[in-house]
Amino acid sequence: MDRRSFVKLAGAGAASAVAGLGLTACVTQAPSAPTGDVRSYSAVGQPAVSFDYNVDVLVVGSGMAGLSAAMLPVESGLSVLVMEREDLLGGESYESSGVIRVCDTQLQKQAGIGQSPSAFWQRNKDSYLKAGLTLANRAESMLKSAPEWLDHLVDEYGASFADPKSYKQDGPVDILVSFSGLGDTEMIMLPLRDKLAEKGVTFTTEHECVALVLDGTGAIAGARFTSGKAGTVDVRARAVVVATGGYSANQLMVHANNPDQELLGCCSRLSQGNALSLCSSVGAATADLNVSIMVASDVPDATWWGMFAPLINVSPAGKRLAREDDASATAEACVADELGFWWSIFDNQMSEGVQSASAAKVMTKRADRLVGPCDTVSDLAAAMNIPADALEATMEAFNKAMEKKKDEEFGRELQMKSLKAPYYALKQFPVRSSSRGGVMTDEECRVLDELEKPIGNLYCCGTAAAGSVEGLSTCGSSGFITGRTVVADLTGKE
Structure with a gap:
């Protein structure tokens, strides 16, 4: 399957993609249009705000972290909009090897592979600390939450993985790969996308997030996007999740933070550090930017x-x-x-x-x-x-x-x-490959300011946040944690 087919749900163009999906099996309704006076709202460093859509949860970025962050909110009845800068959904996750470092999942237990998340952490933590990672507690939290995320991905969204028994003999005990093998994320991400759409998540592509929107009290209230087809689009949201990836492809950021690696090439052009720019503009702290990029x-x-x-x-x-x-x-x-x-x-x-x-x-x-x-x-x-x-x-x-x-x-x-x-x-x-430094968050993926206090209504996950150490595993796990936190914050329900 050509990767471009992954986004045929948005193939009619950016504007119509907000209103519906191109695959007839997964049509969703557009987010509602906001009402009321918007004069008290402002987009950081941008002209006046004029909201086009109103949602409970806005997810910026459609990789594994972003899609996983949409799971629990939509299951809890919240309206969710996922907006993607590229003309294709999936981000770097779709182009990855499809390997997920995880253990203690139901698939692995059924295959007779028994390693606990705690044992996995103990076995690998020294390498993370040796690399200079300071947010070890966040990395540990993500790795230990990965089995729950993976089981939910399989049970609720139909993701398909190769039977670990097929490589159990002399093979890895802490890895799952796509049903089709290495280099194919289709059987993981395609069912996830389709099930999210069936549950009510709306997707759009070719919209780049250029600013966060603040209300009259200075609280996060949405985000502004630009699109070559739709112009400026403002979205009001009760919660904004930034899942735009790391900065390993941004040569200026690499030069500033990891100069010894600036002469290396990069595996993808997509990791441009957008999250750092967006979140820093509202006072977010960063962490571990000087930790070597993987x-x-x-x-x-x-x-x-x-x-x-x-x-x-x-x-x-x-x-x-x-x-x-x-x-x-x-x-x-x-x-x-x-x-x-x-x-x-x-x-x-x-x-x-x-x-x-x-x-x-x-x-x-x-x-x-x-x-x-x-x-x-x-x-x-x-x-x-x-x-x-x-x-x-x-x-x-x-x-x-x-x-x-x-x-x-x-x-x-x-x-x-x-x-x-x-x-x-x-x-x-x-x-x-993946940068390990990024936006500073707590263990529940709330974005923190320089005083390590949460910035209300703003969340960050995946490689956009500091402490992501294991590719798809910690991207998906941190997205799952983010979704749970968002549901708790917006509904008061754990």
């Missing part, structure tokens, strides 16, 4: 291959770089050693294994970076332009470690198997 492969699927099949990641000189069953370790090592790129060497266990569809897609799409099949390590080295003796030594050491089931060099734990001909190699480049 780095990954510019081929998102391949980042995770080492968890599902044996492979070796080597430098341009043929030396092994890091443990391959850690999604970010090789990219981080590549950046630290200023190498520019690395090779992933694999065999038919990858191309014919549980993630064969991902391998086939990548091998076709990135054919210009692929070498193989090669029947000998010497032939592979020649194709990679690496000295044969160096690569042969690396392969021999790796295979011996796998046979002993003990990786003394890097501590690999998953897919402890040797590689056999024919061999393939894929060239990959390190890129900036």
Whole structure:
């Protein structure tokens, strides 16, 4: 399915998308038009306000965080409008690898995989703290809430995931992937979008949020958008949720906060830091902006291959770089050693294994970076332009470690198997992925000011907020927490 099909519900254009959805199975009503005097309202740094729509909950951004934030409010009978800057729904989430780091879900319990969220946190927290994350309590809260969000996503919205039993043997215990495998979020996000629409959520695209609206008391009361088709659109809302993503694609923000990473490319153009600009304009505090942005492969699927099949990641000189069953370790090592790129060497266990569809897609799409099949390590080295003796030594050491089931060099734990001909190699480049700093919130995702007091009616989730550490998992979980907080704040019901 072409990604553009994901937004056919808004395909009639931005203005009509507010009034209804293009898919006949999920038509919703437009938000109501406001009434009464609006002279006491103002948009920060903008001309006078003239409201076009009135809703209970306005969600800015349609990625996993934004869509998850819409769940509980619409289920509680609140009117919800999701507005997206791009001409497509889904944001970066739709283009991601589709991997969700989570444990203790019903799917995993049924597969006999037993790891608690607390154990997951204890196992990973040192890496977050080592990176410089100060909002560890927020990160912990999101990770521990992830199973509830995921179960709700499956039970209430029909999201489909691959059976963990299919990769339980020698595979990861804290990961779920889409039913179709790595690199396909369609079976997760498409049902979520459609069910939200059926429940009454309204969507629109091609509307960029340029300012938050304040009432006469200075409280958040909505937001202003601009659209090439509809002009200026003002939305009054009792709660505004900012879920516009991080800032890793904003070169100026990266230069200001993470100058050592500004020469790296970025995996997406969408993370422009809009949330920082919007929320800071009304006094929101920020946190952890100087924490390094996560780095990954510019081929998102391949980042995770080492968890599902044996492979070796080597430098341009043929030396092994890091443990391959850690999604970010090789990219981080590549950046630290200023190498520019690395090779992933694999065999038919990858191309014919549980993630064969991902391998086939990548091998076709990135054919210009692929070498193989090669029947000998010497032939592979020649194709990679690496000295044969160096690569042969690396392969021999790796295979011996796998046979002993003990990786003394890097501590690999998953897919402890040797590689056999024919061999393939894929060239990959390190890129900036998700920023970990952002708008400061409390553990319930209320935006905080410089005195760490909540700014009324304003919420932030996903990578727009500080402390998001695990991609789709913490995006969805923080969105779910946000929705719960919004319902409690607007209705008084937990």
